[in-house]
Amino acid sequence: MIEVNGLTKRYGAATAVKDLTFAVRPGEVTGFLGPNGAGKTTTLRMLLGLVEPTAGTATLQGLPFRHHPRGLRHVGALLDAGDVHGGRTARAHLAVLARSNGIPRARVDELLREVGLAGAARRRIGGFSLGMRQRLGIATALLGDPPVLLFDEPLNGLDPEGVLWVRGLFRRLAAEGRTVFVSSHLMTEMEHTADQLVVIGRGELIAAEALSAFAARGTRLSVTVGTPDGAVLTPLLTAEGASVVPDGDRLTVTGLTAARIGELAFRNRVQLNELSTSSASLEEAFMELTSDCVEYLAGETR
Known part of the structure; x- marks a missing residue:
């Protein structure tokens, strides 16, 4: 289990992470989402003892990471697939x-066999592609068979087969009772993989809840209506406050x-050929709920 309480990190006058509390x-599988610059990587680095918090605590299995002897047996992590010695072989690493x-x-x-790098x-x-480095990074995280696993953008550089493999891997690890915390900007993958979400913006907590609850909370559902009598039905719907x-x-x-x-159409003898409710979109909810937390906007002038 991962527990974060009042976690704060300041760099001079800038606050990267502010009073974060979540479990x-x-x-x-818990997805960790936020716009670029939201403080996700800083939070993960504080969890692993690579950055000292200004205030608050971050514990893994009840203890700070530095208190776990032989840490890979307790926590596995992939933060930067490129942060390896390029002169070593995969086996030597x-x-x-x-x-x-x-x-x-x-x-x-x-x-090496499990991640597809035996050959x-x-x-x-140094001669590996980004996808191969990602696979090696995942192997490194799994090396000690740990109960807690942290991954920062683990799908970067992977081909479709690799993405499917990682998706299944995370599901299997969670089913084994492990704690799986995945930071990613790929909303479609989070929809397929995550059960829970932790969402932050400008270093502050926006949500910590089930993925389905977050998507429903941030998105107005729409209904698609197929009818040859749109001119008749439209004023009936707008009179009820619909858009x-x-x-x-x-x-x-x-x-x-x-x-x-459907009730309004039936009462007013309006023919319907289709009546379907759209599913909530995680991406739409994320964009809506983090819109004022984005540091850089495309097309923005200052």
């Missing part, structure tokens, strides 16, 4: 870490439920 529980953490050497080859085990990392956008024989309606629209 990441085992048995679920993992073997050094295994030895320093008291992990059996056999675990190295096991993981590249003797190649120098109606016509598009040929279809209307996009917000502000009324599908049930209420």
Whole structure:
């Protein structure tokens, strides 16, 4: 389990993280979202003891990371896939870490096979593609078979097969009862992978809740109505306070439920060919709820 309480980090007059409090529980995949510059990486680095908090606490399995002897057995992390010695081979990189953490050497080859790098085990990392480095970084995080796992943008550089593999891996790790915390900017992947979300903006907490609850909270649902009688139905809907956008024989309606629209159509003898409610979009909710927390906006003039 990961617990963050009042976590704050200031750099001079700038505050990167401000009074963050949240928990990441085992048995679920928790997505960590926020606009660029929101403080996600700083938070992860404080969790791993790489940055000292100005105030507050961050604990993993009840203790700060520095209090865990042979840390890879307790916490696995991928923060920067490029932060490795390019002159080493993949096997040598993992073997050094295994030895320093008291992990059996056999675990190295096991993981190289699991992440799809067995055929590249003797190649120098400097010649790896970004996707291969990501796979090696994931292997490093898994090396100690830890109960807590942190990943910062783990899908960068992966091909579609790799993305599907990582998605399944995270699900399996959570099903084994591990704590899986994933920072990502890929909303579609979070929709497919995460159970819970922690969302921050400008270093402050925006939400810590189930993905479905966050998406529903930030998005107004719309109803698509197919009818040849749009001119008749539209004023009936607007009279009820709905917003109606016509598009040929279809209307996009917000502000009324599908049930209420169907009732109005039935009462007024309006023919309906389609009546469907759109699903909530995580991306729409994220953009709406973090719109005033984005540091740089495309097309913005200052």
